[in-house]
Amino acid sequence: MEQILANGVYLGSQYAMIALGLTLIFALMNVLNFAHGQMYVIGGFVTYTFYGQWGVPFVLALFMSCVTLAILGALIERFLFAPVIKGSSREESTMLLAAGIAFFLDAVILLVFGEKQRGVPKIVDGVFNYDFRLIMPYDRILICVLAILSIVAFIGLMQYTKTGRALRALAQDRTAAQLMGVNVDRYSMIGFALGAMLAGLVGGLLVTITGVNLGMGGPTSIKAFMMVMIGGAGVISGAIWGGIILGFMEAIGLALLYQYGDITYLLIFVSLMIFLAIRPQGLMGKPWG
Amino acid sequence: MFNVSAKQLTGVGVFLFAIFVGVPLIIGATGRWDFYFTLTSVALLSIASAGVWLTFYIGRINIGQGAFALIGAYVSAILVVKAGWSFWISLPAAGFFAALVAILIGIPILRLRGVYFAMITLVLTQVVTLTALALPITNGAKGMSSIPLPSGVSLFGIPILPDFAGMENTKLAFYYTACILMIVTYAALYRLVNSRLGHLCRSMQQNEELASSIGVNIAYIRIVIFAISSFFGGIGGAMFGSIAQSVYPSSFQVVDSVNFMLNCFLGGLGYVFGPMLGTLVLYFGWDLLFEFGKYQMLIYSTVLILIIRFLPNGLLSLRIGKGGDK
Numbered sequence: 059m060e061q062i063l064a065n066g067v068y069l070g071s072q073y074a075m076i077a078l079g080l081t082l083i084f085a086l087m088n089v090l091n092f093a094h095g096q097m098y099v100i101g102g103f104v105t106y107t108f109y110g111q112w113g114v115p116f117v118l119a120l121f122m123s124c125v126t127l128a129i130l131g132a133l134i135e136r137f138l139f140a141p142v143i144k145g146s147s148r149e150e151s152t153m154l155l156a157a158g159i160a161f162f163l164d165a166v167i168l169l170v171f172g173e174k175q176r177g178v179p180k181i182v183d184g185v186f187n188y189d190f191r192l193i194m195p196y197d198r199i200l201i202c203v204l205a206i207l208s209i210v211a212f213i214g215l216m217q218y219t220k221t222g223r224a225l226r227a228l229a230q231d232r233t234a235a236q237l238m239g240v241n242v243d244r245y246s247m248i249g250f251a252l253g254a255m256l257a258g259l260v261g262g263l264l265v266t267i268t269g270v271n272l273g274m275g276g277p278t279s280i281k282a283f284m285m286v287m288i289g290g291a292g293v294i295s296g297a298i299w300g301g302i303i304l305g306f307m308e309a310i311g312l313a314l315l316y317q318y319g320d321i322t323y324l325l326i327f328v329s330l331m332i333f334l335a336i337r338p339q340g341l342m343g344k345p346w347g
Numbered sequence: 348m349f350n351v352s353a354k355q356l357t358g359v360g361v362f363l364f365a366i367f368v369g370v371p372l373i374i375g376a377t378g379r380w381d382f383y384f385t386l387t388s389v390a391l392l393s394i395a396s397a398g399v400w401l402t403f404y405i406g407r408i409n410i411g412q413g414a415f416a417l418i419g420a421y422v423s424a425i426l427v428v429k430a431g432w433s434f435w436i437s438l439p440a441a442g443f444f445a446a447l448v449a450i451l452i453g454i455p456i457l458r459l460r461g462v463y464f465a466m467i468t469l470v471l472t473q474v475v476t477l478t479a480l481a482l483p484i485t486n487g488a489k490g491m492s493s494i495p496l497p498s499g500v501s502l503f504g505i506p507i508l509p510d511f512a513g514m515e516n517t518k519l520a521f522y523y524t525a526c527i528l529m530i531v532t533y534a535a536l537y538r539l540v541n542s543r544l545g546h547l548c549r550s551m552q553q554n555e556e557l558a559s560s561i562g563v564n565i566a567y568i569r570i571v572i573f574a575i576s577s578f579f580g581g582i583g584g585a586m587f588g589s590i591a592q593s594v595y596p597s598s599f600q601v602v603d604s605v606n607f608m609l610n611c612f613l614g615g616l617g618y619v620f621g622p623m624l625g626t627l628v629l630y631f632g633w634d635l636l637f638e639f640g641k642y643q644m645l646i647y648s649t650v651l652i653l654i655i656r657f658l659p660n661g662l663l664s665l666r667i668g669k670g671g672d673k
Contacts, residue, residue: 084462088462090462090465090466092605138652138656141656142655142656142659145659146659146660147659147660148616148660150403150408150612150616151612151655151659151660153408153465153608153612154608154609154612154613154651154655155652155655155656157605157608157609158609158648158651158652158655159648159652161644161647161648161651162645162648162649162651162652164644164648165642165644165645165647165648166645168641168644169641169642169645276601276602280469280470280473280601283466283469283470284466284470286466287463287466287467287470291462291463291466321481323473323477324474324477324478324481327470327473327474327477328474330467330470331452331455331456331467331470331471331474332455334456334459334463334467335455335456335458338458338459338463339463
């Protein structure tokens with residue numbers, strides 16, 4: 059039981075970070091970022107290149123992941139999403155663009171990093187063992203703590219800084235924010251960069267444990283969508299809850315139903331559909347987003 | 348009833364001539380027999396895309412067509428292999444089964460809107476794939492393979508449809524079958540859009556509350572539309588399974604669902620024939636780029652991004668001009 063709970067916390071903290079970036083982008087621009095999983099994979103590969111290949115210290119490699127993704131996100135917003143949102147008659151067109159970008163990033167990853175599974179050396183050795191009831195490698199604990207710290211830092215940024223206030227205002231009401239003198243274009247770009255950066259950060263963190271490969275992008279995006287739906291689209295606290303709930307469901311399901319294979323995911327998906335049929339806006343979302 | 352101008356009639360005539368006479372002639376002349384399979388796929392995928400387009404028409408983003416295509420493919424395969432039905436009876440059965448599933452699932456989920464509906468349909472695709480893996484009747488990951496080719500049909504001793512297994516050129520036969528199905532689908536779609544139901548759909552697309560307040564039964568219409576949409580998906584999927592002679596849980600995945608949606612976007616959501624053009628451009632373009640080897644995906648996605656960047660309202664928006672919204 060302790061083991062299941064620990065796994066739940068570990069998975070939940072990773073998932074919450076992925077969902078945060080996705081929900082931030084959705085809240086600001088009303089864009090469903092299909093490319094989120096691919097951004098996560100790129101983050102993983104950047105850390106792999108710096109830390110695993112060139113021997114740069116892990117923290118610096120992680121920082122490079124963040125910077126790369128933030129720049130990538132800013133460019134994508136500035137030159138692709140912003141003009142398309144202005145020019146299209148139905149805002150759903152951005153979904154086509156997002157899917158196109160997902161394909162594009164997949165192609166780039168394939169060409170630059172290849173299709174092999176990549177892993178890096180462990181950052182800390184050893185296993186935490188509490189009476190054989192709770193076994194957790196130290197590097198997982200470290201990653202989990204780092205993830206929780208990043209989430210706290212992100213919430214702090216959103217709550218107490220000028221940028222955070224501007225972003226929240228933008229998410230609440232774009233027009234009103236503009237009338238209050240918020241530079242909408244600039245903060246949209248910052249918000250998108252921040253969301254992409256979070257994806258890169260998780261990718262960099264997780265490469266030390268699960269490694270990274272080309273095929274991880276799509277499934278990660280789907281999981282992120284699910285977490286956002288559980289919590290409610292475009293709500294920061296909802297994304298965190300969604301991540302934690304999905305993390306626990308997966309940990310418990312895999313522990314109890316491991317001999318049935320993929321049945322866990324089937325159950326999670328079905329219960330999600332029933333849940334959404336009863337409460338369409340998720341736990342904390344505004345009705346009809 | 349039909350306000351068909353001479354110009355439209357000529358257009359349809361040219362189109363029919365092109366796909367039934369022109370394409371086989373060109374393929375015969377160039378010897379690219381593999382194009383038959385590509386074009387057959389385009390025709391079948393555009394049937395499924397037509398369904399997605401129809402759900403767009405009531406203002407819902409549908410990323411779940413892969414689920415219904417997979418259901419259709421499995422229903423047809425199981426009926427033919429295990430129950431020994433003729434393929435031609437299993438084809439509508441597959442469509443109706445997909446529509447039935449759509450009604451049952453649609454009653455709760457069609458209350459959702461916007462991205463919520465989009466995401467739940469995306470999850471639906473995943474659910475159906477996993478169900479196909481888990482159920483015993485679908486053979487799990489092994490899938491159903493070596494499905495027999497469609498057999499002949501005769502009514503009162505008069506052969507109506509030939510036996511596909513006894514044919515030397517099944518590619519051409521499948522091409523014609525798929526094209527006929529596609530034309531029937533799009534004719535039905537055109538008729539639907541220009542009917543009373545189509546007008547009601549347009550009112551829902553703009554504002555559901557307003558439509559409801561003037562007496563449109565929105566709950567009923569959206570279920571009907573979703574069922575028709577899934578019927579198309581089931582038919583497309585069943586035919587696809589028959590041509591490939593196999594169905595696997597991975598035959599239609601989330602990527603396929605997304606592609607169906609992209610076909611509609613690319614062709615243009617405001618035009619009945621948009622999904623057909625979108626499917627042709629996307630699928631055929633992908634096939635043509637095969638020669639670039641590992642750069643295929645890069646070129647394909649770059650072109651896709653450029654198209655949406657400079658033509659955000661779809662390819663057919665190029666000839667908009669006359670203010671027609673259809």
